[in-house]
Amino acid sequence: AQSVSQHNHHVILSEAASLELGCNYSYGGTVNLFWYVQYPGQHLQLLLKYFSGDPLVKGIKGFEAEFIKSKFSFNLRKPSVQWSDTAEYFCAVGIYNQGGKLIFGQGTELSVKP
Amino acid sequence: DAGITQSPRYKITETGRQVTLMCHQTWSHSYMFWYRQDLGHGLRLIYYSAAADITDKGEVPDGYVVSRSKTENFPLTLESATRSQTSVYFCASSRSQGDGYTFGSGTRLTVV
Numbered sequence: 710a711q712s713v714s715q716h717n718h719h720v721i722l723s724e725a726a727s728l729e730l731g732c733n734y735s736y737g738g739t740v741n742l743f744w745y746v747q748y749p750g751q752h753l754q755l756l757l758k759y760f761s762g763d764p765l766v767k768g769i770k771g772f773e774a775e776f777i778k779s780k781f782s783f784n785l786r787k788p789s790v791q792w793s794d795t796a797e798y799f800c801a802v803g804i805y806n807q808g809g810k811l812i813f814g815q816g817t818e819l820s821v822k823p
Numbered sequence: 824d825a826g827i828t829q830s831p832r833y834k835i836t837e838t839g840r841q842v843t844l845m846c847h848q849t850w851s852h853s854y855m856f857w858y859r860q861d862l863g864h865g866l867r868l869i870y871y872s873a874a875a876d877i878t879d880k881g882e883v884p885d886g887y888v889v890s891r892s893k894t895e896n897f898p899l900t901l902e903s904a905t906r907s908q909t910s911v912y913f914c915a916s917s918r919s920q921g922d923g924y925t926f927g928s929g930t931r932l933t934v935v
Binding site: 741743745751752753754755758760799803805806807808809810811812813814815816 | 853854856858863864865866868871873879881913915917919920921922923924925926927928929
């Protein structure tokens with residue numbers, strides 16, 4: 710069965726530190742890749758997505774992610790985090806011809822200290 | 824995003840009762856989904872629908888029923904609520920396969 714792994718369950722950073730959250734998936738075919746963010750007490754919001762083309766995608770709020778097909782990875786990065794980035798981050802994979810459903814990772818909780 | 828609304832936002836119910844969570848979207852998106860979010864499990868797919876009158880089971884469908892008689896509505900019913908169904912439930916929609924989801928604000932359900 711397809712799965713998505715987020716290796717970091719909880720990351721604690723100081724403001725201005727750089728961020729990288731790992732995401733790996735297990736599927737050998739064509740995929741669409743997503744990162745979602747969930748601020749405390751809120752619903753999930755789309756940060757960025759990859760469908761095809763340039764493997765480096767830029768999203769909102771200064772986030773970017775790089776798709777490395779050979780490693781089945783889609784890591785999320787931000788050069789300098791802010792306190793307001795405190796949230797939970799979810800990686801998700803969409804597989805073609807599977808009814809549009811996404812498979813989510815278990816999430817990474819990011820805490821940014823001011 | 825006002826385009827997808829869930830109701831109620833909070834619900835407390837007793838074990839054994841039937842409860843229905845509502846989801847309504849205004850975009851005429853084809854695809855709709857129900858997930859539950861629990862600590863340690865992330866988001867797990869309960870049911871999804873590719874169009875009106877087409878529904879399919881997800882990862883954790885037991886104890887739940889869905890219907891989709893109209894494109895814009897996708898209610899989720901717990902036939903006989905159990906404490907293990909205490910969770911936050913998110914509805915989502917997407918325009919097409921492979922497109923990103925837009926999520927509703929969630930329903931926090933407590934079964935006592």
